[in-house]
Amino acid sequence: MLNKSLLIALLLLISNCGSEKQSKLNCEHKFADDSIELCLPSEDWRTEKFGKYILFSNAASDTIGINRSVMSITTRDDNMNITAETYRNQYLDSLTKSPGLGLNLLSKGSITIGDKRFYDFEMRTTKGQVYDYLMFYKKNSKHYVLRGIIPHKIRDGVDKIDFQEFFKSLHIK
Incomplete structure (x- = not known):
């Protein structure tokens, strides 16, 4: 009797192992x-x-190039009831209206990667020292900001x- 119960428990454990948290990548x-x-x-x-x-x-x-940049992902779960596009626009406005930052907007738009729609913009400092690219995405109540930044002198053609x-391989759970 004990062996049968142990066998059933073991089979249940094995069949459920990793079913919820299994990696998509x-x-x-x-x-x-x-x-x-x-x-x-x-x-590296x-x-x-x-x-x-x-x-x-x-x-x-x-x-050189992309390997010299710094990437980041920031999450915000503060129940902002706005779209990723609106969040991108507000973020961009706050940067461009800040005196002393000296930023030039290079492009603003959206991109689909896989099945996700990101709202993005790229900019650089007015003196050209830093190139910066940001993508905004929202899933449920969380906002995700993906960012890549690189000093211009070592940029070596790196762009958005x-x-x-x-x-591109990002999987948001």
């Missing part, structure tokens, strides 16, 4: 937490989590396409 270098999963380009990419901020940076010192490629 299959890649060699993956970052995952309770809300997102992301395939990283190589083992490091992650640091600070509350609602996740930073991605490349640890290799002899790299490179940052979109970096984030």
